[in-house]
Amino acid sequence: MDVHFGTDEHGHERPLSFRAGAHEYAVDAHLDTWYGFDDTWYKVRASDGNLYILRHQPSSADAPWSLESFRRESSEERQIA
Numbered sequence: 001m002d003v004h005f006g007t008d009e010h011g012h013e014r015p016l017s018f019r020a021g022a023h024e025y026a027v028d029a030h031l032d033t034w035y036g037f038d039d040t041w042y043k044v045r046a047s048d049g050n051l052y053i054l055r056h057q058p059s060s061a062d063a064p065w066s067l068e069s070f071r072r073e074s075s076e077e078r079q080i081a
Helices: 075-080
Strands: 002-007 013-020 023-035 040-046 051-056 065-071
Touching: 013 040, 013 051, 013 065
Parallel strands: none
Antiparallel strands: 002 013, 013 023, 023 040, 040 051, 051 065
């Protein structure tokens, strides 16, 4: 998985876009971040309107990213959020 990231106004790293398979997605909204002992988890809404949980392992030698969860959002759920 390929992830492009930048920093927010507080200096925290955030994913800006990611490639899953043959598809490239822009991150439209950063919804949450969780910090683990060796990894960081990001909940994002992508340009396709769906929710993704991305995992980053910065302590690992190659600092891999992985797609941990995907949820398709209905149009009603998007209107509530």
